[in-house]
Amino acid sequence: MIYKVLIFSLFLLLCTACQKDAPSPPRILSLQINCDTLYYNHGVVVTTDFSPIDSLLFTMSLSEMGSYKYLINGLPMAVSSIDEQFQGTLPLDSLFDINNLSTVSHTITVDLYSHTGEYHSSKSTQVVLLPRDQVIPTSNLQLAPQTAVITNQKILTTDNRILDSITLSYSLPSTESASITVANRTVTSSGGAGKITLPISDFITDISNMNNLLIPITFHTNSGAIGYTDTLLLELLSHLPDPYDSYAWHTRFDENDFNSSYNVCPSANISLAEAWKTTRGAGVSIAVIDQGFEKNHEELLGKVTKTYNAEDNTTDVFTGSSAHGTTCAGISAAPLNGVGLGGAAPEANLILIAAPSLSDAALVRAFDYAREEGAGVISCSWGSYNVSQLLSEKIQELYDAGVVIVFACGNDNINLDEGNRNDESELPTVLGVGSSDEKNLLSSFSNYGSAIDFLAPGGSYTLGVLGTDLMGPSGSHEQMGVVNNNYAFASGTSFSAPLVAGVTALMLSVNPSLSPDEVRTILIESCEKIGIDAHYNANGFDTQRAYGKINAAKAVTLAASYR
Amino acid sequence: MKNILLLLTLLLSTQAEEYFYEFGEKVFLKESSNRNSSSENGFRYFETKHGYKMTTTGEVIVKLQSFDHLSYFLKTYPIDSYRKLDQQTFLLKLQSGHNVFTMANKIHRDSMSIYAQPNFIREQRGNR
Numbered sequence: 001m002i003y004k005v006l007i008f009s010l011f012l013l014l015c016t017a018c019q020k021d022a023p024s025p026p027r028i029l030s031l032q033i034n035c036d037t038l039y040y041n042h043g044v045v046v047t048t049d050f051s052p053i054d055s056l057l058f059t060m061s062l063s064e065m066g067s068y069k070y071l072i073n074g075l076p077m078a079v080s081s082i083d084e085q086f087q088g089t090l091p092l093d094s095l096f097d098i099n100n101l102s103t104v105s106h107t108i109t110v111d112l113y114s115h116t117g118e119y120h121s122s123k124s125t126q127v128v129l130l131p132r133d134q135v136i137p138t139s140n141l142q143l144a145p146q147t148a149v150i151t152n153q154k155i156l157t158t159d160n161r162i163l164d165s166i167t168l169s170y171s172l173p174s175t176e177s178a179s180i181t182v183a184n185r186t187v188t189s190s191g192g193a194g195k196i197t198l199p200i201s202d203f204i205t206d207i208s209n210m211n212n213l214l215i216p217i218t219f220h221t222n223s224g225a226i227g228y229t230d231t232l233l234l235e236l237l238s239h240l241p242d243p244y245d246s247y248a249w250h251t252r253f254d255e256n257d258f259n260s261s262y263n264v265c266p267s268a269n270i271s272l273a274e275a276w277k278t279t280r281g282a283g284v285s286i287a288v289i290d291q292g293f294e295k296n297h298e299e300l301l302g303k304v305t306k307t308y309n310a311e312d313n314t315t316d317v318f319t320g321s322s323a324h325g326t327t328c329a330g331i332s333a334a335p336l337n338g339v340g341l342g343g344a345a346p347e348a349n350l351i352l353i354a355a356p357s358l359s360d361a362a363l364v365r366a367f368d369y370a371r372e373e374g375a376g377v378i379s380c381s382w383g384s385y386n387v388s389q390l391l392s393e394k395i396q397e398l399y400d401a402g403v404v405i406v407f408a409c410g411n412d413n414i415n416l417d418e419g420n421r422n423d424e425s426e427l428p429t430v431l432g433v434g435s436s437d438e439k440n441l442l443s444s445f446s447n448y449g450s451a452i453d454f455l456a457p458g459g460s461y462t463l464g465v466l467g468t469d470l471m472g473p474s475g476s477h478e479q480m481g482v483v484n485n486n487y488a489f490a491s492g493t494s495f496s497a498p499l500v501a502g503v504t505a506l507m508l509s510v511n512p513s514l515s516p517d518e519v520r521t522i523l524i525e526s527c528e529k530i531g532i533d534a535h536y537n538a539n540g541f542d543t544q545r546a547y548g549k550i551n552a553a554k555a556v557t558l559a560a561s562y563r
Numbered sequence: 564m565k566n567i568l569l570l571l572t573l574l575l576s577t578q579a580e581e582y583f584y585e586f587g588e589k590v591f592l593k594e595s596s597n598r599n600s601s602s603e604n605g606f607r608y609f610e611t612k613h614g615y616k617m618t619t620t621g622e623v624i625v626k627l628q629s630f631d632h633l634s635y636f637l638k639t640y641p642i643d644s645y646r647k648l649d650q651q652t653f654l655l656k657l658q659s660g661h662n663v664f665t666m667a668n669k670i671h672r673d674s675m676s677i678y679a680q681p682n683f684i685r686e687q688r689g690n691r
Contacts, residue, residue: 313646357684358684358685358687359620359682359683359684360624360680360682360683360684360685361620361622361624361646361648361654361682364624364648364649364652365648365649368648368649382687382688383687383688384615384685384686384687384688385615385688386611386613386615386617386685386686388585388680388683388685389585389586389678389680390624390626390652390678390680393626394649410688411688411689412688412689419613420613423688
């Protein structure tokens with residue numbers, strides 16, 4: 001028995017030894033080509049740096065040197081004695097039909113055989129052939145700037161400077177001279193890198209109704225090897241893009257992860273972005289009577305024409321630690337300037353009036369100051385359910401003088417018609433505003449009543465409207481993980497009112513003669529009827545939703561033609 | 564019995580009722596029992612019959628028939644200082660020791676005024 005085991009073990013050892021000694025077949029370890037992207041143009045194949053090319057250089061790395069046969073894409077090549085690192089050339093006409101070039105990705109496969117014809121190994125790589133006239137490598141040809149802003153009949157750079165010229169930068173092979181035609185101007189380059197600067201007036205003669213600018217480029221190397229005709233795009237924006245616009249669901253709808261995660265209804269906004277194509281409120285002053293104005297907020301700098309403290313007769317409006325006034329001011333008129341987000345009337349001016357105690361005397365003074373300083377509309381995000389005769393008469397006085405006054409109607413989810421309430425927002429001389437939310441429904445907290453006129457976005461308990469907060473870490477902490485500390489999401493009718501004030505400013509900028517009643521009529525006529533279980537009567541009024549939610553674009557269109 | 568009367572007097576004095584004129588009517592206010600009436604700045608705390616809270620500041624607001632009548636008011640009433648609110652409306656700071664409701668109602672009834680009331684801070688409904 002012991003002998004049998006020993007013999008079997010010896011047999012196994014012999015087998016193992018035999019396996020170790022058996023030679024493994026040679027293998028291709030790697031296959032590389034010198035250009036994996038080629039362009040073709042007018043029957044000429046060029047590299048990405050414009051050099052004409054008729055064959056590829058390939059490098060093959062083998063597991064051992066030897067005498068081999070190899071096939072490239074099935075075509076037999078000569079039997080060679082091949083080193084471990086082998087280089088060869090591959091004529092392009094063996095890969096492509098050179099007279100009938102087309103966009104294609106070509107696979108190059110090398111099959112390795114022994115000199116006796118025994119198959120060993122294969123390896124593949126790819127080369128892509130692209131039409132040159134559809135490809136503009138940005139490293140070779142660049143337009144600067146690529147984006148500009150048209151505002152107030154001026155063309156500005158995105159950092160707010162007058163744009164007077166555009167520059168085309170190019171990069172050619174150092175040996176290749178070329179003629180480059182941009183629009184109607186042709187320059188000659190002796191090769192290498194260069195720039196062509198042309199006045200913007202060559203491209204834009206009529207600034208009104210200007211859309212994106214397509215600039216034709218013709219490019220011919222003098223050898224004839226390279227040449228194409230194409231257009232470069234100068235994108236013309238209607239305003240400077242603000243980084244947080246995409247979170248401002250009350251102004252417009254963007255399809256993005258933020259809006260998806262909060263189930264924002266695409267029609268929850270009030271079409272402000274659309275209205276801004278017509279006007280941004282230039283020439284109109286919005287007075288905001290509130291408290292806690294940070295007049296040096298990055299979105300209010302340069303916007304504020306006057307500040308006034310109606311309590312102590314000073315210009316100090318940064319009263320208390322609240323950001324309430326700052327938020328209301330920003331929501332009504334923050335500029336489109338590449339910072340934060342745009343307010344409802346981004347080119348309107350702001351008059352900030354603090355009345356910290358909201359005493360009867362301070363309010364009379366505040367409203368009178370707003371009129372003295374030429375406010376076209378006054379935004380008020382406060383109320384008492386107990387309006388004074390004094391304030392009612394002062395508001396009547398301003399109404400008679402043509403000043404539009406907007407009041408938020410409060411956040412207690414109550415019917416103002418009940419319970420002996422006499423709220424400022426119910427006065428017939430003001431626009432009373434309730435709140436809609438991101439689902440395009442009545443906000444659950446919004447007050448309502450027969451004297452309220454319409455709704456505007458004020459958010460919900462889940463998601464507020466985005467506005468200006470105190471600068472830095474103080475203020476609200478409702479940044480929702482998407483905006484910095486200078487901004488916050490805030491909910492309440494307090495933020496619906498400045499939106500209506502801003503839309504009113506837009507309307508007054510296209511039709512300054514509108515009376516407060518005409519503004520109300522237009523806003524009501526352009527309202528959208530919202531609400532799943534709403535019951536709008538024959539006059540278009542619903543008890544809780546008033547005449548519906550305002551629409552800025554429609555209101556501005558109606559205002560422009562209103563006589 | 565004397566003690567009961569004394570207690571009632573004390574209770575009434577801390578629950579003083581005042582009135583002023585607004586929208587052509589007398590508006591009665593009950594002094595708030597849970598606020599310190601003699602707090603700083605002469606502020607006193609009241610509530611309307613509907614429960615709205617109002618605070619007086621020791622000042623009276625008067626709307627005059629004409630700006631020319633201002634000197635008459637300054638001579639006639641115990642006014643310490645004044646501030647113009649608009650062309651016809653003035654905030655009058657009373658000399659100490661005078662009840663703002665008594666003086667506001669006197670001025671209100673004066674034929675040279677259109678209207679007068681204490682300067683109130685009305686409790687605001689809350690912001691979200």
